Amino acid sequence: xxxxxxxxxxxxxxxxxxxxxxxxxxxxxxxxxxxxxxxxxxxxxxxxxxxxxxxxxxxxxxxxxxxxxxxxxxxxxxxxxxxxxxxxxxxxxxxxxxxxxxxxxxxxxxxxxxxxxxxxxxxxxxxxxxxxxxxxxxxxxxxxxxxxxxxxxxxxxxxxxxxxxxxxxxxxxxxxxxxxxxxxxxxxxxxxxxxxxxxxxxxxxxxxxxxxxxxxxxxxxxxxxxxxxxxxxxxxxxxxxxxxxxxxxxxxxxxxx
Numbered sequence: 001x002x003x004x005x006x007x008x009x010x011x012x013x014x015x016x017x018x019x020x021x022x023x024x025x026x027x028x029x030x031x032x033x034x035x036x037x038x039x040x041x042x043x044x045x046x047x048x049x050x051x052x053x054x055x056x057x058x059x060x061x062x063x064x065x066x067x068x069x070x071x072x073x074x075x076x077x078x079x080x081x082x083x084x085x086x087x088x089x090x091x092x093x094x095x096x097x098x099x100x101x102x103x104x105x106x107x108x109x110x111x112x113x114x115x116x117x118x119x120x121x122x123x124x125x126x127x128x129x130x131x132x133x134x135x136x137x138x139x140x141x142x143x144x145x146x147x148x149x150x151x152x153x154x155x156x157x158x159x160x161x162x163x164x165x166x167x168x169x170x171x172x173x174x175x176x177x178x179x180x181x182x183x184x185x186x187x188x189x190x191x192x193x194x195x196x197x198x199x200x201x202x203x204x205x206x207x208x209x210x211x212x213x214x215x216x217x218x219x220x221x222x223x224x225x226x227x228x229x230x231x232x233x234x235x236x237x238x239x240x241x242x243x244x245x246x247x248x249x250x251x252x253x254x255x256x257x
Contacts (some may be wrong), residue, residue, distance in 0.1 A: 021057025
């Protein structure tokens with residue numbers, strides 16, 4: 001059985017599912033290898049404009065590292081050269097990625113969600129970085145991505161205590177984009193992806209490229225990055241299609257080139 005399921009769930013939208021519900025979708029070497037391949041497939045396919053990442057079973061988005069594999073062979077198998085943990089958290093990604101969280105996203109699972117651009121979570125979902133409770137560090141991005149996603153004081157508390165927060169609290173803090181009813185996270189994430197795909201795909205990618213680095217550079221650097229992104233757009237066929245569609249009072253026909 002494949003540990004990662006891949007499907008085109010909507011036009012231009014890929015749905016990637018961690019398929020280990022019996023293990024709370026914990027990351028083993030097969031998940032890491034196959035998720036790494038799924039990321040590369042999404043990023044290389046010009047007809048895929050957005051991707052949704054979720055976990056099977058409805059109980060857990062992802063419980064983090066598979067501790068059975070860690071106890072038997074260590075952590076190395078959970079990393080890939082391009083994606084690091086789970087083949088995902090450090091992967092170079094230009095497309096829009098949305099985490100659809102059903103149930104708990106803890107430890108490395110929370111870090112997977114944090115490494116996506118957006119999060120949609122159902123109302124029964126919870127989030128936590130409990131590594132300190134086991135004498136560990138949330139080193140797959142959690143210790144720096146969480147302070148970028150929620151107020152600093154709250155992030156420090158969650159990292160230092162390892163405590164869980166509910167989806168409702170996560171929504172109040174701005175950690176998640178949308179909260180859905182139970183079992184509705186995937187549909188909610190796909191709906192968000194469809195809203196993204198109404199727009200020019202290269203424009204979305206170039207805009208996200210700058211936005212992702214907003215906390216890493218000064219204003220002058222970011223301003224120039226925005227200008228550089230606009231120059232990329234000017235070379236595309238979609239650059240003419242947008243104004244033409246507006247003048248002709250019709251929906252644009254984006255080509256993604």
